[in-house]
Amino acid sequence: xxxxxxxxxxxxxxxxxxxxxxxxxxxxxxxxxxxxxxxxxxxxxxxxxxxxxxxxxxxxxxxxxxxxxxxxxxxxxxxxxxxxxxxxxxxxxxxxxxxxxxxxxxxxxxxxxxxxxxxxxxxxxxxxxxxxxxxxxxxxxxxxxxxxxxxxxxxxxxxx
Amino acid sequence: xxxxxxxxxxxxxxxxxxxxxxxxxxxxxxxxxxxxxxxxxxxxxxxxxxxxxxxxxxxxxxxxxxxxxxxxxxxxxxxxxxxxxxxxxxxxxxxxxxxxxxxxxxxxxxxxxxxxxxxxxxxxxxxxxxxxxxxxxxxxxxxxxxxxxxxxxxxxxxxxxxxxxxxxxxxxxxxxxxxxxxxxxxxxxxxxxxxxxxxxxx
Numbered sequence: 001x002x003x004x005x006x007x008x009x010x011x012x013x014x015x016x017x018x019x020x021x022x023x024x025x026x027x028x029x030x031x032x033x034x035x036x037x038x039x040x041x042x043x044x045x046x047x048x049x050x051x052x053x054x055x056x057x058x059x060x061x062x063x064x065x066x067x068x069x070x071x072x073x074x075x076x077x078x079x080x081x082x083x084x085x086x087x088x089x090x091x092x093x094x095x096x097x098x099x100x101x102x103x104x105x106x107x108x109x110x111x112x113x114x115x116x117x118x119x120x121x122x123x124x125x126x127x128x129x130x131x132x133x134x135x136x137x138x139x140x141x142x143x144x145x146x147x148x149x150x151x152x153x154x155x156x157x158x159x160x
Numbered sequence: 161x162x163x164x165x166x167x168x169x170x171x172x173x174x175x176x177x178x179x180x181x182x183x184x185x186x187x188x189x190x191x192x193x194x195x196x197x198x199x200x201x202x203x204x205x206x207x208x209x210x211x212x213x214x215x216x217x218x219x220x221x222x223x224x225x226x227x228x229x230x231x232x233x234x235x236x237x238x239x240x241x242x243x244x245x246x247x248x249x250x251x252x253x254x255x256x257x258x259x260x261x262x263x264x265x266x267x268x269x270x271x272x273x274x275x276x277x278x279x280x281x282x283x284x285x286x287x288x289x290x291x292x293x294x295x296x297x298x299x300x301x302x303x304x305x306x307x308x309x310x311x312x313x314x315x316x317x318x319x320x321x322x323x324x325x326x327x328x329x330x331x332x333x334x335x336x337x338x339x340x341x342x343x344x345x346x347x348x349x350x351x352x353x354x355x356x357x358x359x360x361x362x
Binding site: 007020022028031032034071078081 | 169171172173175177178186192197198199224225231250251254256262263265283284285286288291294304305314
């Protein structure tokens with residue numbers, strides 16, 4: 001039987017937080033948003049490059065290592081675009097990640113991946129990608145497509 | 161676990177002396193996090209996308225907070241946190257650790273809980289969510305536990321109701337405060353009958 005030891009190490013962060021000086025939470029959040037804004041341009045360029053790489057990869061023959069590389073890039077796009085308010089691009093990238101992580105191998109998979117990437121390229125510039133309801137419909141469509149391919153696999157997993 | 165602390169805009173916080181380690185999957189992700197931390201007033205943050213470099217840094221520097229994407233280098237971030245905790249090299253083995261993960265891979269979700277991290281945040285990162293979590297881990301009162309292969313904060317949370325001002329997210333969350341009991345307590349027999357297997361004839 002293993003021995004369980006419980007103890008309370010010193011929490012330096014808690015002590016620091018209460019030290020005199022610093023800033024208010026309101027100022028900290030304002031400064032953080034401003035600091036983030038200062039790197040927006042370079043991050044947007046990086047996102048454009050990642051979308052281009054993703055499109056090139058999708059044109060290559062399917063295999064596990066290609067899918068893994070595509071998953072990693074889609075995951076980066078999901079995280080990075082979301083921090084800059086591109087929530088629809090982020091959501092589309094999330095849907096693509098789910099699809100690529102699922103191990104689905106149905107014949108429609110390649111087309112579903114292409115639809116995701118085309119939508120992501122459009123949603124990178126939301127002001128040019130139709131009004132909000134049109135963009136919401138695109139996202140809903142992507143989620144449906146992914147769910148149609150992924151859900152049967154999850155059901156299969158839970159019954160085996 | 162209580163989450164009752166003042167997050168009003170006028171509450172002062174001082175993170176200027178905190179030394180933070182950021183381990184991210186890409187330099188852009190590290191830059192995003194670095195900028196947010198700079199805004200919070202954190203003067204010293206060390207950013208890396210390499211587990212080897214992160215391991216070197218924790219050998220030579222004392223960190224007050226570690227923010228890590230466990231998917232860095234194909235999931236090596238999970239082992240990094242576990243090794244940090246179980247290595248018991250003070251003081252970094254007790255540093256608050258926040259895992260920040262992107263898309264949750266089916267194969268890795270369960271691993272997060274056993275690393276010994278204090279908290280898990282889903283990306284994309286937003287300044288207000290990150291600051292809330294940093295304040296939360298700073299005020300985390302859970303004891304550390306060393307048991308079997310696990311070292312880290314106690315994984316059992318005491319549920320103390322919804323955070324003030326929140327309606328909850330689950331359909332089972334009770335939104336109104338509970339009042340006094342309106343009926344007498346049930347007898348032990350009544351309670352036992354709930355658990356008692358009964359033969360059913362159809």
